[in-house]
Amino acid sequence: MNSQFNHIGIVTRPQTPHIQEALNELIDFLVAEQLTVYVDVMAKEDGQLDSLHQQLCQVISKDEMGRHCDLVIVLGGDGTMLSVARKLAPYRVPLIGVHQGHLGFLTQVPRESMVTDLKGMLTGKYQPEERILLEISIQRQGQEIKHALALNDVVIGRGCFGQMIEFEVFINQKFVYTQRSDGLIVSTPTGSTAYALAAGGPILQPTLRALSLVPICPQSMTNRPIAVSDTSEIEVLITKGCDARAHFDGQSFVDLQNMDRVFVYRYRNTLRLLHPVDYQYYKTLRQKLHWGEQLV
Numbered sequence: 001m002n003s004q005f006n007h008i009g010i011v012t013r014p015q016t017p018h019i020q021e022a023l024n025e026l027i028d029f030l031v032a033e034q035l036t037v038y039v040d041v042m043a044k045e046d047g048q049l050d051s052l053h054q055q056l057c058q059v060i061s062k063d064e065m066g067r068h069c070d071l072v073i074v075l076g077g078d079g080t081m082l083s084v085a086r087k088l089a090p091y092r093v094p095l096i097g098v099h100q101g102h103l104g105f106l107t108q109v110p111r112e113s114m115v116t117d118l119k120g121m122l123t124g125k126y127q128p129e130e131r132i133l134l135e136i137s138i139q140r141q142g143q144e145i146k147h148a149l150a151l152n153d154v155v156i157g158r159g160c161f162g163q164m165i166e167f168e169v170f171i172n173q174k175f176v177y178t179q180r181s182d183g184l185i186v187s188t189p190t191g192s193t194a195y196a197l198a199a200g201g202p203i204l205q206p207t208l209r210a211l212s213l214v215p216i217c218p219q220s221m222t223n224r225p226i227a228v229s230d231t232s233e234i235e236v237l238i239t240k241g242c243d244a245r246a247h248f249d250g251q252s253f254v255d256l257q258n259m260d261r262v263f264v265y266r267y268r269n270t271l272r273l274l275h276p277v278d279y280q281y282y283k284t285l286r287q288k289l290h291w292g293e294q295l296v
Contacts, residue, residue, distance in 0.1 A: 001123060004124050006070060007038065008036070008037055009040070010040065010057075010072070011075070011080060012074075015046065019100055022075055022111055023053070029115050037057035038064075038069055041059050041060060041061050069093055070093065072084060072093055073097075074098065082106075085151045085271050086148075089151075095271065095272070097109060108276060108284070109121075125277050126276065127276070131207075131273060132209065133150065133188065134151075134154055134267060135148075136149070137265075138246060139263065141259075148254075151249060153188065153249065154247065154248055155184070156236055157182060157216060165180075165181070165243070166240035166241065167237060167239055167241065168239060169234070171234055179215060179218055179223055181217055181219060183215075185199055187214060189206050189210065193288075196225075199215070202225060202227065204227070205281070209231075210229060211229075211266070212225055212226070213228065234263070237259070239258065241257075
């Protein structure tokens, strides 16, 4: 096989039953094709990587994969893909997802046909897709206190006391509205089928260069989701929210205080996803969201 990729990383979903079998099969396949294999150290610590297969690959952290790999394969679900995407975004390393999770919007290679599909994809038989990410800067009294990336969304919401928060929204430094609600979701098209969808936001086609702002349980019924260009600078000023928090892809957060400012931009790099050649986005929506099938 004449692979387009020579240094391939593998990241697994932690604490997943029977994932060791898939990991072993994948390592055996890649090594047999004389490719250099790197496995995330968490797979070793989680007991997924046995001593025999450890000798066939190099064990490194996700932080190092961007410097060593020209492709990373994720054995897991969407949550694992989100965490890997944020680590690899600065390096523009493409990702392939093998479905081992629940929904699987981002992991499109079925576990049952993993080796067969990967044989074709490694030789160039794939559909590439570029996804935008968010870059977030949180400032307090003019000083940045948090910098983060997100593939799905940044959620500004109420904390453990459950009180509504108040904030002002600016787009490109122009005032848009004041809102009192449980919070606000700023979502990419990738995240439009996640929390934003549950909150009543629109589904955005994945390659659309746009962002959506989706209110969470607003006090005013006239507050509705809006979509803006991905070149927009979004600023949220917390005016009353001593219990507020900002969440990034639902996997990390920072506590907010009154008068904190949350700046959201499109990140300079896109995430390159590689799908099987038969991938269809709307077929995925039908399957995952249980839409009706075609009648004629």
